[in-house]
Amino acid sequence: MDGSASSTSAVRWAAREAMLRKLPLQIVHVMKWPSGPIWSEVLATPDIAADLTRNGEAVLRAAHQVAEEVIGGAVEIRVDDVVAADSIVGVLVDCSRSARMVVVGRRGMGAVSRWLLGSVTSALIRHARSPVVVVHDEDAESLPAAGTAPxxxxxxxxxxxxxxxxxxxxxxxxxxxxxxxxxxxxxxxxxxxxxxxxxxxxxxxxxxxxxxxxxxxxxxxxxxxxxxxxxxxxxxxxxxxxxxxxxxxxxxxxxxxxxxxxxxxxxxxxxxxxxxxxxxxxxxxxxxxxxxxxxxxx
The missing domain is CATH 3.40.50.620 (HUPs)
Structure with a gap:
């Protein structure tokens, strides 16, 4: 989850799938920090690191709200929020080891939007231990009706x-x-x-x-x-x-x-x-x- 419209659609789709299968839902936000000596010094500043963490937590709160709107009062569904500062692919591959499936949006925000279908998704699909679901930007009026579509x-x-x-x-x-x-x-x-x-x-x-x-x-x-x-x-x-x-x-x-x-x-x-x-x-x-x-x- 990165706050983009595509990842929000992915959260919504994953929440429906979790509710259908009566499985827990885990929402993950990965903070990919720039690397290099200069960035290491900059990010070592407590205020900047704290701001990045708060931003990630805000993204997850919004995602949690989206999931809860789908799930409603279904008590059998547990929504877990996770903020991780690591490799995007590495975190998702680790999640796939114990997941029924990993759900990602087709497009992301910022740099992710330029290569989500390239290195990230390709690497994730090569190494994931679970099925990977790629969800596109959702337009409810254009999607086939779930009850009748094959x-x-x-x-x-x-x-x-x-x-x-x-x-x-x-x-x-x-x-x-x-x-x-x-x-x-x-x-x-x-x-x-x-x-x-x-x-x-x-x-x-x-x-x-x-x-x-x-x-x-x-x-x-x-x-x-x-x-x-x-x-x-x-x-x-x-x-x-x-x-x-x-x-x-x-x-x-x-x-x-x-x-x-x-x-x-x-x-x-x-x-x-x-x-x-x-x-x-x-x-x-x-x-x-x-x-x-x-x-x-x-």
């Missing part, structure tokens, strides 16, 4: 996309939302396929997708699944589907165009271009969605 997930058959699929099923179940499973094949730089060849490939691809989805229906009988197998660039089609989605889920590594997702063109395009929240699930799926049986016992 959860969208990209599937390419890689282990990372399998982790994303597991997370997406769980989110769709919690939200009572349909799930759209996207498998898009295509590359603008490749040779175009004649229609007859694509039709044969499409049938094979749909069979593979159906195989990947086998068994999920038994675990999540409440989730209505739509398979979307198309000849299109993955990023382009995921962005199209995200326009009417309440959430788009991708794995952090995949095959072909999905390899190195958040550092390559596909992931960058999805995270930057989607107007709804995007979840990036780590390769090992650690700290992913809770076990279905565990949830049923709660």
């Amino acid at each position: 959860v969208v997930v990209g599937l390419d058959g890689s282990p990372a996309s399998e982790n994303a699929l597991a997370f997406a099923f769980d989110e769709a179940s919690w939200r009572a939302a349909p799930l759209v499973v996207v498998h898009a094949w295509g590359d603008a730089d490749g040779e175009p396929l004649p229609g007859s060849q694509w039709e044969r490939l499409r049938v094979l691809a749909e069979e593979r997708v159906a195989e990947r989805l086998a068994g999920w229906g038994e675990q999540y009988p409440d989730v209505l699944v739509h398979r979307d197998v198309v000849l299109d660039r993955p990023a382009h089609h995921l962005l199209q589907q995200s326009r009417t989605a309440q959430l788009t889920v991708v794995g952090s590594r995949g095959r072909g165009g999905f390899k190195g997702l958040l550092l390559g063109s596909v992931g960058k395009s999805v995270v930057e271009g989607a107007q709804t929240p995007v979840v990036v699930v780590p390769p090992d799926g650690s700290r992913g969605p809770e076990n279905r049986m565990e949830r049923n016992r709660s």
Whole structure:
């Protein structure tokens, strides 16, 4: 949380998610102080250090108020405020070790706004042990209605996309939302396929997708699944589907165009271009969605 409109949207989204899952919410503000001998001397001045700390506390108070407005009187939700003076990425990665997910805004204030989608978000997604949610500036009137909009997930058959699929099923179940499973094949730089060849490939691809989805229906009988197998660039089609989605889920590594997702063109395009929240699930799926049986016992 840095006080920007984007981070405020992230707090609001995280509060709704915490309330939905009945989980604690931790709000973190990182004070990234300038480094170097001169700045070290300047920041050693007690008054300046105290001012920076008070500013961080004010940011957290505002964030706490936003979260409380969403949570209301839900006593099962605990909001913890944390002010840290350290590396932004380091603090968030540490938080991810015990978090169900880490939620960040797409844009920040000051210097952060220039590189949040670059070094900070890329590094966070590379090293986070939990899924990372990137929330865009929120316009309530333009967002799809949560009760009817689907959860969208990209599937390419890689282990990372399998982790994303597991997370997406769980989110769709919690939200009572349909799930759209996207498998898009295509590359603008490749040779175009004649229609007859694509039709044969499409049938094979749909069979593979159906195989990947086998068994999920038994675990999540409440989730209505739509398979979307198309000849299109993955990023382009995921962005199209995200326009009417309440959430788009991708794995952090995949095959072909999905390899190195958040550092390559596909992931960058999805995270930057989607107007709804995007979840990036780590390769090992650690700290992913809770076990279905565990949830049923709660």
